[in-house]
Amino acid sequence: MFKRIKELEIYNKYKNLKNDSQASTLASLGLWLIFFIVIIIFTRGISSNKTIDRENKETAEINNYEYTYQNNDITIFGEFYNGKQIFTILNNKYYYDGQSVYMVKGNSLELMPEFNLNILKITLDFVEELTSNITFTENNGIKEYLVPLVNFLNLYEIDTAVDLSEASNYNIIIRKYYDKNNLYKVEVDLSNYYKINSVHDSGQLIINLYNKNKLNNFTLEYDKMLGVK
Secondary structure (H helix, E strand, O other): OHHHHHHOHHHHHHHHHHHOHHHHHHHHHHHHHHHHHHHHHHHHHHHHHHHHHHHHHHHHOOOEEEEEEEOOOOEEEEEEEOOEEEEEEOOEEEEEOOOOEEEEEOOEEEEOOOOOOHHHHOOHHHHHHHHOOOOEEEEOOEEEEEEEHHHHHHHHOOOOOOOHHHHOOOEEEEEEEEEOOEEEEEEEEOHHHHHHOOOOOOOEEEEEEEOOOOOOOOHHHHHHHOOOO
């Protein structure tokens, strides 16, 4: 076996190279260069994964906050606590228990079966689910994500009438604004979503976040009105 190896051309080239001190030095440098390139690529991959993991961990720890939703038509002021919300639209106060919307009338709640729940779906948890494992670009504390429109439809609309093959040609854009690693605003560009639904709307939704993890559990009061124990 060793005899056959010695007869190979590559072995003879290696032996000649080893005897040439200058060539041997260059070969060694080349090997070291390849080694360092591999290490750098590997380290950057680990660092990128740690960044994504750290971001997901930070947002997963936010379970209550105040917010404002703003688009072309309306502004909503509200509070979010573990999936439930209390919010105000045009001086009317509403409670969302995670399934249905109720209008608050003094010490009682009136079910609003016709209330459009779609706007309430776009919470911080919703945004994080859309952007997890999506590569982003970052500039001056703003992270921008191109999210496939199909992903948005699958999460936003259970029974969508949109042609998914056509939707696969579009993205929605999500921007997260940070101040010293503190997330304070989210912009959701839904213009392609409205375009594919033939709706004339800019599709620009702004969500401002305040007082994260500092709210009292307001849901107890409203669940008590509903007879929830």
